Amino acid sequence: MTSSPISARLSPTASFRLVVLAETVLKAGETARGSLRRRTSAEMLAKAPRDYQTEIDVAVERVIVDEMAKAFPDYAIQGEEAVGNRTAGPETPVIYIDPIDGTTNYAWGIPHFGMTISIVESGRLVMGVVYDAMQDELFSAEIGGGAYLNGERIRCADVGDVENVLVGAGLPIPGQVTAVAEATYFEAIKRLMANTAGVRRLGSAALSIAYVACGRLDGFFEDGLEIHDFGASALLVEEAGGIVTRFSGAAVEGKGDILAASKVLHPWLLEGFRSKM
Structure with missing residues (x-):
C-alpha cells in the first residue's frame, strides 16, 4: 500500500x-x-x-x-x-x-x-x-x-438534533463495567437505540474515538479501558473541539470509563448516566 x-x-x-x-x-x-x-x-x-x-x-x-x-x-x-x-x-x-x-x-x-x-x-x-x-x-x-x-x-461534528446522531459504544465482556451498574450501562445503550440514528459497536475503541474526532461518529462510550486504548484518541477529540470525560462528568485520569463526544451531544449523553447515579 x-x-x-x-x-x-x-x-x-x-x-x-x-x-x-x-x-x-x-x-x-x-x-x-x-x-x-x-x-x-x-x-x-x-x-x-x-x-x-x-x-x-x-x-x-x-x-x-x-x-x-x-x-x-x-x-x-x-x-x-x-x-x-x-x-x-x-x-x-x-x-x-x-x-x-x-x-x-x-x-x-x-x-x-x-x-x-x-x-x-x-x-x-x-x-x-x-x-x-x-x-x-x-x-x-x-x-x-x-x-x-x-x-x-x-473537527468533531456539530449536530444538535439527537435523532440525527450516530453513537458508538462498547459491548462489555463479563466484569468490564465497573463505573456504573451493568444495568445502567445497557439502559444507556437502549436510550440511544430509542432516540438516535443508531448505535455502532465497531470493535476498536481507539478508532471509534478517533471517528468522533473526525465527525464520523457523534459520540462514543465504553468502560474498562486502559490509557493505551484511548489516550491518543482522547487527545484527538479534545483537539478537534470535543469533550472527553468519565460517565460522571469527571476528568479522565488513568484507566476506566470514557465518554467522548461533540460539544453539542456530550451533555445529552452524560445525562443518560448521571440520571442513574
Whole structure:
C-alpha cells in the first residue's frame, strides 16, 4: 500500500517527536497488515475471558518498542503486551503503546483495528497517533496543535438534533463495567437505540474515538479501558473541539470509563448516566 510522505500526513507544525511516532506506527502497520487472517483457537492466547492476544500483537509491539527505545532512550515505555516495558521517575515522559486495538477483530480476520502510540508528560497527554493500517488512515494530534487525519485538519461534528446522531459504544465482556451498574450501562445503550440514528459497536475503541474526532461518529462510550486504548484518541477529540470525560462528568485520569463526544451531544449523553447515579 502506498502512502504520502510523512510530512504531508501531519500538521504543518508537527514536532520531531510526533514525526517519530507517525513513522513508527506506519512501519508497524506493515507487519499487521501483511499478517491479517483468521486465527485458530490454538493460535490465540486468552489473557482473560474473551480478551485475546495473538503473535502479531507481540510482534507489532516489539517493532514499536524498538523504535521508541532508540528515539527516546530516557523515556519510560508502557505497552499493552508488556514487551520491553521500562519505568522511570515521576517526571519522566511515558510512551503508551497499544499494538493492536481490536485484537478480537484482528484474530477473526476482520480488517478493522487500530494501532496507537501516545506520550504523557507530568500526567498530561501531549501527543499521540492512531493508525488504521487497512485504510491507511493516520490520525495525529499534539496538545494545542489541532487534530489531523492524513494531513487534513479534522473537527468533531456539530449536530444538535439527537435523532440525527450516530453513537458508538462498547459491548462489555463479563466484569468490564465497573463505573456504573451493568444495568445502567445497557439502559444507556437502549436510550440511544430509542432516540438516535443508531448505535455502532465497531470493535476498536481507539478508532471509534478517533471517528468522533473526525465527525464520523457523534459520540462514543465504553468502560474498562486502559490509557493505551484511548489516550491518543482522547487527545484527538479534545483537539478537534470535543469533550472527553468519565460517565460522571469527571476528568479522565488513568484507566476506566470514557465518554467522548461533540460539544453539542456530550451533555445529552452524560445525562443518560448521571440520571442513574
